[in-house]
Each structure stands twice: as structure tokens, then as C-alpha cells.
Amino acid sequence: MAEVKPGDREKYGMKGGKYPVRTEANCRAAIRLRHNGKGVSASAVLAHVARRASAMGWKNILALVKAAREKDRAKK
Numbered sequence: 001m002a003e004v005k006p007g008d009r010e011k012y013g014m015k016g017g018k019y020p021v022r023t024e025a026n027c028r029a030a031i032r033l034r035h036n037g038k039g040v041s042a043s044a045v046l047a048h049v050a051r052r053a054s055a056m057g058w059k060n061i062l063a064l065v066k067a068a069r070e071k072d073r074a075k076k
Helices: 008-012 024-032 042-056 059-075
Strands: none
Touching: 024 042, 024 059, 042 059
């Protein structure tokens, strides 16, 4: 996984500096760890990752987001 340096979370992450998503590896990690965030819902993490993936044209990450959303819906 990519190394997170001081300031990266605030620059690339969500509110509170959680889940930086500047690279595809960061996006995969955020998707995998979406239920472990403090103060950020899993759906907010997925929306954040989806916005970044759309902006960058990362279709494989968008597919992972879609699969994660379906998995989360199936658990309910």
C-alpha cells in the first residue's frame, strides 16, 4: 500500500483526513477498510472513492465500488 505522509490525509482525504484516495492502491484500501473508519460511514467512503475514480477514469475501481455497494446491500 502507498505510504501516507504528514498532510496527505488532509490534502487528498475526506473530512477529518480519513481515507486518502490519490492512487488506485489508496482507493482499493479505502474500499476494503470502509467499515473501519471512525466518523465516516461506509457509503460516504464509497461515494468519495467513486468521485475520485470517475475523475481519473479508473473503471476498475468503479467496478470495485459497485461490487462493494452490492455486498453492503446484501448484508442488510
